[in-house]
Amino acid sequence: MVKHVFLTGPPGVGKTTLVQKACDVMVSSGVSVEGFYTQEVREGRRRVGFDVVTVTGQRGHLSRVREKSVASRGGREYTVGQYVVDVPSFENLVLPLFRNLNSSCSSNRQVFIIDEVGKMELFSQAFIRSVRQTLDSPIFSVLGTIPLPSGKPLGFMEEIRTRTDVTVFTVTKENRDVILTEIVSALKDCLKQSA
Secondary structure, three states, rough: OOOEEEEEEEOOOOHHHHHHHHHHHHHOOOEEEEEEEEEEEEOOOEEEEEEEEEOOEEEEEEEEEEOOOOOOOHHHHHHHEOEEEEEHHHHHHHHHHHHHHHHOOOOOOOEEOOOOOOOOHHHHHHHHHHHHHHHOOOEEEEEOOOOOOOOOHHHHHHHHHHHHHOOEOOOOOOOOOHHHHHHHHHHHHHHHHHH
């Protein structure tokens, strides 16, 4: 039985935009939606990092470009390419969303947005545990994003991709303008199956 919907595709193809549009459709049809999405941070035309934004509009740093003049401040530094990942900021914003989900369990099915489960987010072991618990919960359907596999597979992303209760849609430039209906339909089916 499929309970969750994940989108995958190359960077910049429109996964987050589709998640936001699907979220709007679900909310307008009376479904309770919680969670977060990732948003680029730009200075002019230059991408300087990523923020995490909750569906209620709270915002926190996920990563920023390391400035050449700034040395590491000591302690463990997590990097993905040119970006330094701010794990404490990410966890401070995102982990309470999972805790609130578990404390507000109602009999109504809910959609939880996880955009995204990617390399930066996976530096947080607490995040990985929280995602697993949410995927295993009978109350929540997850609408999430995962990157396309490239190079060495990342275990947790592959675990999600191969779960029998997950449907994965591949978003491309060719289908991104027409796939929303399929995503929303799959998500509504997920909610019906356990209602």
